[in-house]
Amino acid sequence: MLSMATAVIMPRQGQSVESCIIGKWHKQKGDKVQVGDILFAYETDKATFEEDAKTDGILLDVFYEEGDEVECLKVVCVIGNEGESVEEFRDAPNVQQAPSNDMPPVSAAAETAVTSRESAPAFNISSSEVAPIGVAASDVHGLRISPRARTLAAKTGADLSKAIPTGANNRIIESDVQKVIAAGHLFTSSVDGAGSGIIGTGIGGRVRTQDLISSVPAASVKARLSSAGTPIVPDCEQIKLSNVRKFIARAMHSSLSDSAQLTHHSSFDATDVMAFRKNLKSVENHPELSRITVTDILIYATSRVLLKHKSLNAYFNGDNMTIFNNVHMGLAVDAPRGLLVPTIFNANVLSLSEISVHSKALADKARNGTLAPDEQKGGTFTISNIGSFGVEMFTPVLNPPQTGILGVCNIIERTRNGKFYPAMGLSLTYDHRAADGADAGRFQKELIEYLENFSFNIVLDPVGLF
Numbered sequence: 001m002l003s004m005a006t007a008v009i010m011p012r013q014g015q016s017v018e019s020c021i022i023g024k025w026h027k028q029k030g031d032k033v034q035v036g037d038i039l040f041a042y043e044t045d046k047a048t049f050e051e052d053a054k055t056d057g058i059l060l061d062v063f064y065e066e067g068d069e070v071e072c073l074k075v076v077c078v079i080g081n082e083g084e085s086v087e088e089f090r091d092a093p094n095v096q097q098a099p100s101n102d103m104p105p106v107s108a109a110a111e112t113a114v115t116s117r118e119s120a121p122a123f124n125i126s127s128s129e130v131a132p133i134g135v136a137a138s139d140v141h142g143l144r145i146s147p148r149a150r151t152l153a154a155k156t157g158a159d160l161s162k163a164i165p166t167g168a169n170n171r172i173i174e175s176d177v178q179k180v181i182a183a184g185h186l187f188t189s190s191v192d193g194a195g196s197g198i199i200g201t202g203i204g205g206r207v208r209t210q211d212l213i214s215s216v217p218a219a220s221v222k223a224r225l226s227s228a229g230t231p232i233v234p235d236c237e238q239i240k241l242s243n244v245r246k247f248i249a250r251a252m253h254s255s256l257s258d259s260a261q262l263t264h265h266s267s268f269d270a271t272d273v274m275a276f277r278k279n280l281k282s283v284e285n286h287p288e289l290s291r292i293t294v295t296d297i298l299i300y301a302t303s304r305v306l307l308k309h310k311s312l313n314a315y316f317n318g319d320n321m322t323i324f325n326n327v328h329m330g331l332a333v334d335a336p337r338g339l340l341v342p343t344i345f346n347a348n349v350l351s352l353s354e355i356s357v358h359s360k361a362l363a364d365k366a367r368n369g370t371l372a373p374d375e376q377k378g379g380t381f382t383i384s385n386i387g388s389f390g391v392e393m394f395t396p397v398l399n400p401p402q403t404g405i406l407g408v409c410n411i412i413e414r415t416r417n418g419k420f421y422p423a424m425g426l427s428l429t430y431d432h433r434a435a436d437g438a439d440a441g442r443f444q445k446e447l448i449e450y451l452e453n454f455s456f457n458i459v460l461d462p463v464g465l466f
Contacts (some may be wrong), residue, residue, distance in 0.1 A: 005080030091186030
């Protein structure tokens with residue numbers, strides 16, 4: 001019988017995506033599926049997606065577990081008729097990117113592993129998009145083991161040599177490690193017996209505090225903890241970096257390595273800004289104004305001032321610069337999966353109310369994992385506000401090829417002419433290859449003047465509040 005099984009591959013979401021992590025399986029091996037049924041959820045370094053079935057049938061097999069990192073274009077599972085073989089799909093090579101909407105070409109190796117019926121390719125591809133990426137299972141001393149199984153083994157000291165693999169491709173999965181633990185096959189750390197005397201390492205053989213600390217036998221510490229009912233935990237553990245954290249790490253390192261970054265710290269009198277925001281809450285028939293934040297005000301003011309300082313609203317491209325005539329403001333968002341920077345396009349022509357609506361919608365998407373890749377591109381300048389954490393000043397890192405980023409800090413009570421006033425800190429990082437210190441200083445000075453007279457300046461703006 002010729003196979004008509006359909007391979008479901010890991011989609012590619014964006015040109016920079018190389019791998020995705022399986023979040024949750026909504027269907028299990030042996031389940032019946034129909035077109036449109038959600039098979040599994042997966043996440044990239046920026047967002048969470050769901051993969052639905054493109055054909056009816058039975059979920060014949062799944063090749064990866066929840067938590068596994070899977071290369072784009074790898075076969076994740078197979079849908080077909082009961083009794084059909086799936087062996088030709090195990091460890092199948094990645095499917096290449098299709099140049100059109102036609103069926104993606106299959107490698108010669110894959111073509112020899114599958115058959116066709118009525119001239120239609122048997123190695124069907126089911127996914128929303130396609131593109132390449134890498135293997136999820138780790139190799140530990142010759143063993144293939146899933147990330148969750150490896151983490152459990154590291155935490156418990158399970159002897160993996162006793163594990164019997166039951167996962168796909170002879171892989172050790174979490175349940176296999178649990179069986180090892182239940183059987184009592186655990187590693188125990190040996191402790192050398194301590195001598196009865198303490199050897200002093202100080203002058204003249206004197207005993208130092210460090211000698212006393214190092215002389216305490218580890219075994220006695222364990223015994224005390226056990227007798228006190230204190231659970232003994234490993235001294236440390238290794239945690240696999242998420243896609244988001246790896247992306248952030250690469251981006252931050254590249255930013256600092258490939259640009260000449262310098263930061264200016266200053267502050268402004270936030271009396272007018274705070275009074276303006278307070279007055280918004282009392283405006284009748286416009287309850288949405290009460291949601292306008294200090295960050296929204298900073299975005300509004302910065303987008304107006306920035307156009308007069310074009311070297312900071314630009315991309316530095318090595319031998320040339322791209323100068324933008326509109327401000328596409330990047331907004332750093334602290335999301336559960338890591339730092340994300342959605343873009344408020346054309347912020348310089350939006351009203352304060354529109355900026356507030358856009359910023360909150362994008363921040364919500366970032367936090368719940370539904371931010372689209374296109375909503376994180378095209379920023380020309382970035383604002384990062386961590387003042388709520390009590391940070392008085394910091395050094396924000398550029399988001400290349402952007403040439404500027406403004407850090408917003410907390411408010412500190414200061415005195416001037418014997419009177420207290422709220423001083424809000426601003427930390428401006430800029431690429432010194434694109435702008436000189438005087439350029440950055442002029443921008444910062446003008447922004448401060450705009451903010452200290454915000455209620456007056458917004459009235460003069462033809463767009464203004466609404």
